[in-house]
Amino acid sequence: MSAGPLLTVDDLSISYGSRLLVNGVSFALDGGESLALVGESGSGKSLTARAIADLLPAGVSATGRVLIEGAPVRRPRRRGRGDSPRVGLLMQDPFTMLNPTMTAGGHIAETLRAAGRPRAEIPAEVSRRLAEVGITDASVARRYPFELSGGMSQRVALAAALANDPALLLADEPTTALDATTQHEVLELLRQVQRDRGMGLVFITHDLRVAFDLCHRVVVMYAGSIMEEAPARIMRRDPLHPYTRGLLESIPSTDHYQGNLRGIPGSVPATHTVLDRCPFADRCDERVDACTHVVPPLVEVAAHHRAACIRIGELVSTTTATSVGSARVTDHVGDEVVVRVSDLRKSYRVHGGVHPALDGVTFDLRQGEALGIVGESGSGKTTIARCLLGLTSPTDGSIEFAGFGVVPAQRTAQDRRAVAQIVQCVFQDPYSTLNPMHSVGTALGEALSQRSRPVTDRDHEIASLLDRVGLPASMATRRPASLSGGQRQRVAIARALAVEPRVLLCDEPVAALDVSVQAQILELLREVNRSQGTSLLFITHDLGVVRQITERVLVLYRGEVVEQGATDVVLDAPTHDYTQRLVAAMPSTHVAQEA
Amino acid sequence: MSADSTGAQPSRATDTSIDEKRRTRWGPVFWVAVVIVALFIIIAITADWIAPYDPYAQDLVASSQGPSAAHWLGTDQLGRDILSRLMVGSRTGIIGPAVVAICATVIGTLLGLWAGFSGGIADSVTMRSVDFAYAIPPLLLAIVLVGILGGGYWLAVAVLIVLSAPADVRVVRAAVLAQREMPYIAAARTLGLSQMRIAFKHILPNVAPTLAANALLQFVVALIALSGLAFLGIGVSAGTPDWGLMIAENRSILDLNPWAVIGPALCITILAVSVGLLGDRAFDVTTKRINER
Structure with missing residues (x-):
């Protein structure tokens, strides 16, 4: 703290027209320090x-x-040549x-x-930077970006962001x-570069585990305001704000295995409404009357620890105790x-060429069983x-459904209808899983019409389907665009359940949703x-989800099943090299346990 | 703290900003266009009753006159009342282009859905035919065909339908191919819905705004094409009150009664611009509204 902080953000508010999006955010960052801005979508991070x-x-x-090294930031295009910018930027999608x-x-x-380097030095410097x-x-x-893998592109993007030797690197997911x-x-690379260069790092993420692993300090944002700020060590052990706790428990x-998955009910409000x-x-859960008409100030509750x-x-005093190692329920699995x-x-x-x-x-799915399929992108799970x-x-091989038999490779219209009554699907992207032109009721009514059991009272059945997935019956008249991601995914589940399938196939159904x-x-x-x-066939890349949902898991690597078995056994003692790497790569979650 | 922001009333969750709202509103220009188009349609329907003179009635004594109290827009070489002819002329000005737009859209949509869904040879044949149709200069073909077959107005309309439909085939087929990959179409297929149902209930509504905008644009193109053909003496028979034909017939008296030419030219321009505006706004607003409701 000799020459003042590297980055000072003081009472930063951001608005779009008359709508406030970020509400008076303040924090500071020293040189060589890393800070994580954590929040869900709409948090303003x-x-x-x-x-x-x-x-x-x-x-x-x-x-x-916003001051960097004590001076206000300026837009890059307003800077003159040779006036070295002090901020590097790394963004989410390496390809764009x-x-x-x-x-x-x-x-x-x-x-x-x-940055004014002599031309002759550049080729050598480029390879040094890479x-x-x-x-x-x-x-x-x-090589051109399309010839690089995702990881490689992100490394190149990082090298490009570091090329002007910034004092501060901003990394957005x-x-x-x-x-x-x-x-x-x-992440390991980022940590190493940050330490070696003694550079400041602001790391934006929705994942608290990543924030704890990578950064010195963590700022938790919610609906445009800071909820809590603390050193990562302290917040990992002793989160104070109910939101931080809820977020941690939601992971x-x-x-x-957790007997009860605790999400946070509801969804993030717009900043200007709160x-x-x-x-x-x-x-x-801890709300009292005053909470709804007082703006809680961000106060220092302990050294370097602020909470609002x-x-x-x-x-x-009340430390959170996450449910530890509940016993699995498996009596719903049939033969x-x-x-x-x-x-x-x-x-x-x-x-x-031919790419397999x-x-x-080869695998079986039993009645009532939840089977997970894990693998990276391109492993063939989708x-x-x-x-x-x-x-x-x-191209080859067979698929057989109970009560239908082997499905022919080219399905006829009747085959499709019959198979539809056995297997239904919940897709990944909640924003395109529903037809934007159809109301929720229309979508569900259409699905009901495909059910083998006749539909007697359509409206009543739609209402009970909505109730089944925790939505009010009034939702039936709404169009998808007015629903949140979570609500849309509930409607998608209701649509799949309408047919009363024996198997529900879930293709990354929560990957695009906020943690809570x-x-x-x-x-x-x-x-x-x-x-x-209903049997679940659950496709995911998230081992936490696999642990919580499935009893058995297949690990898929380059189109082949490399390991399979009971979920707990595979995750606790992986035998295949790829599974071991996958398990080792997961950010640790034993967060509140040590407390 | 947030002193500057707390002054603003926390309004009820209005998710559209002022900017976006402006785009989702029809706006005054749209309504002006609606009124103009509606006026043309009303005139076309009631022309027989509201036209001050019989559009065919000749009065050689009062030929090539400028505007007067008796003839607001003057008369042509044969002494026919320009205003009356403009009013009756709005029939060929509206009906022909409307028939072209509607028929081309229906034919193009059906062909596009068919090509997009069946793929393979059906798709290839349809799309190569479309490419072929694109390569033909429409006016030239219309001149040649109508010239050879000696047909009138409706043959010209038919030729324009055949030449306008390919644009719709392209739009619809592209939409089918793009939408086939959308998860909600995958979900519809997973439900075991028939191809027909997916095509008409799931895909078509999503391209409807584009199709509507396209149809209005085709109306404009057809209006100008038919007027152009009439000007060249192809299509409507001589003497018919038609805007394009009127411009051609009255060119020679431009110095005596300029309104005999300016009138029909203005009618074509105003109708074309108004319909074009409708298409533009209709597309903007409907797509915006779908994505926000």
């Missing part, structure tokens, strides 16, 4: 980062002060961040030239789009095999789903699985 880089979108304006018409080396060279981010293969510098093992590598544990109250009040909650004094997949193969023709997406996959649903036809909403949906799926004996 990314806007705050953009304001720091002075890169707010058009029409969005900020008030307050790199210019597709420039080589990897070109990105770095461009910045080096702008080596810093772990790229030793000299040919990478000459740089690993969210990457596979678990790659994510782990990039499905990879280490042990200006006169605690933004979290509506979803808070008027009941913080009373809550300090009948409802899906039998034998030696399933699917290959695509790519660039003249599935290479002989191809299995598409083959089962008849959205694509397998994920747990609600997972709990709903678990309940469907248990109370109705």
